[in-house]
Amino acid sequence: MNFIDTSRQVTVLGGGIVGVSCSLALQSKGWRVTMVDRLDPGQETSAGNAGVLSRSSLLPFNRPGLGMALPSMLLKSSPGFRLRASALDNWPWMLKFLWHARRSTFDQTTMALDALIQLSVNTHKVWMDQAQAKNLLLENGWLWLYQNPAAFEASAFVREVLQEFSVANEVLSPHGLHDLEPHVAPHFSHGLWIKDAVSVLNPQALVKIYAQQFLNAGGVIEHAEVTALSQQLTGWQWQTVQGQTQWASNVVVALGPWSGRLLAASRLPSRFNMTMGFERGYHRQFKPVEGVHLRRPIYDMAGAYVLSPMQNEGGDPVMRMTTGVELAAHDAKANWEQLEAAENAARKIFPMKETVAEADWLGSRPTLPDSRPVIGELTNCPGLWLAFGHQHIGFSTGPGTGVLLAELMSSESTSIDAQAFRPERFEST
Ligand SMILES: Cc1cc2nc3c(=O)[nH]c(=O)nc-3n(C[C@H](O)[C@H](O)[C@H](O)COP(=O)(O)OP(=O)(O)OC[C@H]3O[C@@H](n4cnc5c(N)ncnc54)[C@H](O)[C@@H]3O)c2cc1C
Numbered sequence: 093m094n095f096i097d098t099s100r101q102v103t104v105l106g107g108g109i110v111g112v113s114c115s116l117a118l119q120s121k122g123w124r125v126t127m128v129d130r131l132d133p134g135q136e137t138s139a140g141n142a143g144v145l146s147r148s149s150l151l152p153f154n155r156p157g158l159g160m161a162l163p164s165m166l167l168k169s170s171p172g173f174r175l176r177a178s179a180l181d182n183w184p185w186m187l188k189f190l191w192h193a194r195r196s197t198f199d200q201t202t203m204a205l206d207a208l209i210q211l212s213v214n215t216h217k218v219w220m221d222q223a224q225a226k227n228l229l230l231e232n233g234w235l236w237l238y239q240n241p242a243a244f245e246a247s248a249f250v251r252e253v254l255q256e257f258s259v260a261n262e263v264l265s266p267h268g269l270h271d272l273e274p275h276v277a278p279h280f281s282h283g284l285w286i287k288d289a290v291s292v293l294n295p296q297a298l299v300k301i302y303a304q305q306f307l308n309a310g311g312v313i314e315h316a317e318v319t320a321l322s323q324q325l326t327g328w329q330w331q332t333v334q335g336q337t338q339w340a341s342n343v344v345v346a347l348g349p350w351s352g353r354l355l356a357a358s359r360l361p362s363r364f365n366m367t368m369g370f371e372r373g374y375h376r377q378f379k380p381v382e383g384v385h386l387r388r389p390i391y392d393m394a395g396a397y398v399l400s401p402m403q404n405e406g407g408d409p410v411m412r413m414t415t416g417v418e419l420a421a422h423d424a425k426a427n428w429e430q431l432e433a434a435e436n437a438a439r440k441i442f443p444m445k446e447t448v449a450e451a452d453w454l455g456s457r458p459t460l461p462d463s464r465p466v467i468g469e470l471t472n473c474p475g476l477w478l479a480f481g482h483q484h485i486g487f488s489t490g491p492g493t494g495v496l497l498a499e500l501m502s503s504e505s506t507s508i509d510a511q512a513f514r515p516e517r518f519e520s521t
Pocket of ligand 1: 108109129133134136141144316317319349371373374458481484485486489
């Protein structure tokens with residue numbers, strides 16, 4: 093009789109950058125991994141992002157001073173932030189998010205995210221090397237643009253934090269900006285070149301490449317839409333829309349913005365009481381003008397968009413413009429106003445041709461109240477592991493999440509401190 097050891101058997105739910113990273117990292121530690129997604133890997137949030145992997149992302153959106161800035165952000169309908177009525181139903185998350193915009197959470201979050209970002213970017217580089225995908229990596233940092241000295245002065249707090257964490261950066265004059273990015277219009281008094289940053293030319297292609305590496309090493313990918321989880325004597329069972337019931341001794345929930353929905357639909361013997369916000373964002377892509385290119389992503393602070401040099405599936409260059417935050421219900425209808433405003437601003441500073449044939453895109457950054465993902469096992473639920481809530485920086489923090497989770501699941505000492513990411517912080521007493 094064959095004995096099947098189920099102790100190192102795991103099903104990872106979700107095939108975005110986080111699920112694929114967890115699958116790869118677990119597989120490298122000898123786990124038998126099945127990855128389940130309703131779609132092919134990398135079709136959702138991990139497809140449409142700006143592709144920036146930067147240590148400067150250690151600063152969360154809810155930081156000291158947000159409460160003071162909020163009234164003017166709302167009244168002026170800032171291009172980087174729009175609040176839609178449907179978001180108000182999620183008021184418990186909003187209140188908690190604002191409550192965490194205080195120094196003590198900020199200090200803990202910045203410290204934790206910095207460690208996770210550094211682990212992730214190093215892991216990305218190793219995995220890209222192994223997959224011979226380094227051609228998708230641009231190692232030129234990214235560039236923040238300020239239209240006037242007052243706007244630059246207003247960034248003093250951010251620059252202090254970057255200094256505190258020794259994030260390599262350089263302040264640029266208009267002349268320095270022109271040398272670095274000669275095709276950007278001379279509308280800016282200051283630039284801040286974040287040197288501790290790289291960018292990815294096609295985020296979706298990279299997720300697919302990692303998924304292929306996982307398959308090549310014996311991993312299994314299944315297509316199914318999971319509706320609920322339930323605890324069994326020796327593991328976890330889940331139902332699918334397709335009417336199947338499946339089982340695994342360990343399950344990782346890495347469903348990005350959909351993770352909360354699955355947990356809410358599952359009967360869990362846990363006091364986990366998490367609220368998730370949906371910081372939605374759009375993208376539109378443009379054909380580049382011949383001979384006119386960016387060497388790195390740029391972030392126009394006033395226009396509140398990021399413009400990233402990317403490649404389409406065929407390897408041809410495209411310019412991808414991503415917007416700031418639209419707070420709305422996860423499933424609310426798209427409102428393209430923010431994208432239109434961003435395009436108007438972007439066209440004033442960088443020449444681009446018409447939009448590419450692919451449709452405009454909308455995705456949701458999944459954000460927990462303290463802006464840190466949950467990474468770890470749920471209390472009272474042995475074998476149920478969480479890996480979601482990566483807000484604006486899931487592409488930068490996916491691989492580190494995978495490494496950390498695999499170390500925790502394998503009962504090894506961890507590369508970085510896991511404490512700040514533990515699900516227990518959202519347990520009600
Ligand atoms: C406009 C914008 C710009 C961004 N820019 C950056 C950036 O520059 N750098 C950066 O690091 N991050 C960026 N992000 C954030 C980043 O894209 C996300 O944090 C990250 O992609 C989240 O990855 P994920 O794997 O958790 O989620 P996803 O990629 O959404 O993966 C979740 C997966 O779960 C699957 N799924 C959902 N429900 C079910 C179900 N019931 N059953 C089966 N499968 C299911 C989905 O099909 C999907 O494949 C940006 C986000 C946006 C919106």
